[in-house]
Amino acid sequence: MHELTVLPDGTTAESAEDSSVLESLRRHDTILTSPCGGEGTCGKCRVLLEEGSANAPTPQERGLLGAAADEGSRLACQTMLQSNATVRIPAASRVPNVRVLTGGAPRDVPFFPNVRRRTFTWERSRLEDAESVVDVVAQLLDARADLRVDLAMARQLATGMEDGQTYEATILGNRLVAISPEGVDEDPLGIALDVGTTTVVAQLVNLTTGEAVGTHSRVNDQSRFGSDVIARINHSVAEEGGLDELREAALSTIKECVAMSGVDPSHIYEAVAVGNTTMMHLLAGISPESLGQLPYTPVVRAGADVPAADMPMPFNDVASVHLMAGIAGYVGADTVGAMLAAGFDEEYDGVRLLADIGTNCELVLQRGAEIVACSTPAGPAFEGARLEHGMLAGPGAIERVTIGDTCEIRVVGRVEARGICGSGVVDVTAQLLDADIVEMTGRMVNEEDAPESLSDDIRGRIEDGEYGPVFVLARREDGDAVYVTQRDIRETQLAKAAVRTGIDTLLHSMDIPADDIDELLIAGGFGSYLNTANARRLGMIPDIADEKIRYVGNAALVGARLALISAEMRARGEALSRRVTHVHVARLPNFQDRFSEAMLFE
Ligand code: FES
Known part of the structure; x- marks a missing residue:
């Protein structure tokens, strides 16, 4: 065991001989960016080894580090x-506080939650004509005849109630789960959970009024095991105890969100969770192994009600968790939630497309009552991963780029630029196309081949990089530059081609020309910051006028909340998940042709 001093924090950690520095730091609660899950292929987990000795870097590691390897970077x-x-950890290697989308377009739905609080005044005289105390309580509550009580509640009822006293009963489904004298207990709460690969968002809802009482988010603690679902699946399969580690990481993130809210967890009686299919499997403790190999079939896709204590989730002991239904291995419960929020459970008079663009892009097309859905692997570029200076949309990420005579950038948090996030890379690629610095094929020109019309400032930003030309977006105070490379443009090209191929495939499956789209609904964090003009310029989305485009925010979370406050919406979500026709984009015979065509910029 070696002692590892961590700078600039000044803390120390223990490092076992067979553990990597990344794992040792992880155990020390110091989380580094590790999109590849520690496979040594992304190059994002850089540290500076200031003192001490370690194994020699492999040629692959040297290749990723470049010249920095000679200066002690590892x-x-x-x-x-x-x-x-x-070791010294540069700011760029730390997981940033990611900008999280917590809001979304609301929708009016009938308020009828699964958890209800009712008052009744105990009338002892009714026992004379009744078969049981529970029957009398059911009569007084005007509740369903099949009102059930568990053993703990039966014991409480046996201790007797005071004649003429008014009580409040909490009913969960058909179960009487709590009784207390009126005015003693606070209103019951529910929690809508959007368990994302990157972040978990929790919205607490008062189940008596339907009001949201707080929304809290945290980076999913599973990020320690890799940034995308494939890394998580691999960890759950390859590592002994990996599945439990991932489930516990998700649960502890939820627990932290609840702790941030300051509410007493015992007031939470029900949760509704949405997430992609891998996240839902992990949350339920079901191995996602089948999602990591063809034909990517989930173990379950129907919704399920699970006792919170079995998961275990940190709520009231009698609480229930509803895991919303999904559609397929890569079109999950989060898509069903988003569809519910956007009203896909109702017929639509026209054609509309819902797009949630991220590492995995989920697309849903509706015409009338007909709905088709698909997913396409857009890859990590839109999450900032696998780009030379890519990062999540946290402080320091370049999120907007405009190129004219100069290059204007906007940085998340208005701090010094550290890297570039998904919306920034879409912008810069589109702007470089307009400036003829990137060609239709995706090739970036070098300074000599750049158009004469460029200003000196813009021309001066085209530099020779290690593997071809780069375009410098910002120079930092420490002298380092933040730039995009030819390879970054290629990654963006692949990502946009995947999105467009998915859209074209859905349109083709219903024989609908792109011009017939009446509405494009863009959901999710990346989409909400997307400059649609630049997305059109790349050909990522069809030529749809801005007035037909609507941002629907974190629609998945809104859907979870609707299912929490309305039993009818919950049932509609379940029905919707079965009604959608899932299209396997990559299995269609013309997939390669369509994808190659979509690779070109327009
Ligand atoms: S290279 Fe270390 S986590 Fe990816």
């Missing part, structure tokens, strides 16, 4: 200490 996931050591 990939934390590839570094095994051979003595006590000191």
